[in-house]
Amino acid sequence: MAAGAAPSLSFGPFLWGPRADLLLFGGSALCSFALVGAARAVGLAPGPLPEWGWLLFVVAVDVAHVWSTLFRTYLDREELGRHKWRYLGVPLACWALGALLYAQGSMVFWRALAYVALFHFIRQQVGWVAVYRARAGQRGVFDRVLDDATVYAATLYPVLHWHSRIATTDFAWFVKGDFVDLGAGAARLLPAAQLVWVGLLGLFVARQVMLAATTRTLHLGKLVVVLTTAAVWWLGIVRTNSDFEFTVTNVIVHGVPYFALLYAYAVARKHERPDILGSRIVAGGVGAFVGLLLLLAFVEELAWDRLIWHDRPWLFDSSGVELSPVWAALLVPLLALPQATHYALDGLLWRRGDTRTRPAQRRALGFSA
Known part of the structure; x- marks a missing residue:
């Protein structure tokens, strides 16, 4: 380097390496964008999610993760x-x-579960950014508040937009009407919310550029997570009005990085305790890991269809049972238990205390063991 020249710009830190991080976070977002574009080009979107899309995105990604x-x-x-x-x-x-x-009504249940799921999806993005911040050694209050506020704005502005037009929205989180229709009340807040959305995203980007200029390190992984979160939530909810486009943008970016995290954890755990069941399964490679998850996801959807939905006879046969209200109140929450438990446990498993005391978790999140 010539005398007086500025040091070259570095990128990082990363969780699993630059290629893996950019592929899992940036690549999953680009994949969803490409699928939306391709679906529009061939006339699949805007429109309902086709059956192959349900198998590929809902069962194989959303349920399996x-x-x-x-x-x-x-x-x-x-x-x-x-x-x-x-x-x-x-x-x-x-x-x-x-x-x-x-027991208070099926919509009471689905509405509660939908809002818990929404919170979980948002908090996962906040969590990824927090891990990147910790990896970079950023412990200042300003960056933490700005990071969190930007992710919340990137997700809640589209959600507010959604709540302003529930009656004309062609997609739902779980079932039609599970989100509350706030109508004109939400619509009146949209101009101010949009200003906050744009302002925080602009401030966040400016902060990353300033840090890169002063420290010669661009926190590329964190930048990609925040910007792709804003892009996919805006595209899937605000810009489009289609079950296909919402599903594609919603589940890929959420599910694919989570698969990677759990696989990384399982592999790290295998080196510590090769005798536990999870280690024996993952010893078979990524195929065994994914294969088990796909099998469990298929069995779960089989149970849902035979007991509750009865809407895919081409896959699950046309036979089924009609449940009384009492049995429905017992079985629907039981069938939803994998999701509900996942939402609840996910808020406990990846806390800093657990990460500090579990070498496998530290390795899975990119920290030294």
């Missing part, structure tokens, strides 16, 4: 022994609360 939490919890007998009351009590509490809600 929920089951991947098993590798952090129920497939590890040492972890079960450490927190046996957590892993027994959380599902029991979720089922009991779900049954109580469903």
Whole structure:
């Protein structure tokens, strides 16, 4: 380097390496954009999600990624022994609360679950950014507040937009009408919300540029997570009005990086405890890991269809049972238990305290063991 020349710009830190991070976060977003563009080009969008799309995006990504939490919890007998009351009590509490809600009306249950799911999706993006911030050693209040506020704005502005036009929206989180129709009240807030959305995104980008100029390090991973979050939530909710486009933009960016995290954890755990069930499964490679999750996702959807929905006879046969209201109040929350438990446990499993004390978790998140 010539005398007086500025040092070259570096990029990072990353969780799994620059290629992996950019592929999993940036690549999953680009994939969803490409699918939306291709679907529009061939006339699939705007429109409903086709059956092949349901299999590929809902079953193989959204439902399957929920089951991947098993590798952090129920497939590890040492972890079960450490927190046996957590892993027994959380599902029991979720089922009991779900049954109580469903007894008040099916929409009460679905609405509560939809808002919990929404919170989970948002918090996952906040969590990724927090990990990148920790990896970079950023402990200042300003960056933490700005990062969190930007992610919340990037997600909640589209959600507010959604709530302003529930009646004309052609997609739903779980079932039609699960979100509350705020109508004109939400619409009046949109101009101010849009200003906050644009302002925080602009401030966030400016902050990253300023840090890059002063430290000669661009936190590219964090930047990609925030900007792709803003882009996919805006595209899938604000710019379009289509079940296909919402599903594609919603589930890929959420599910694919989570698969990677749990696989990284399972591999790291295998080196510590090769005897536990999760380690024996992942010893078969990524195929065994994904294969188990796809099998569990398919079985779950089979149960949903035969007992509740009865809307895919081409795949699950036309036979089924009609449930009484009492049985529905008991079985629907039971069938939703994998999701509800995933939402509840995910807020506990990846906390800083657990990361500090679990070498496998530290390695999975990119920290030294």
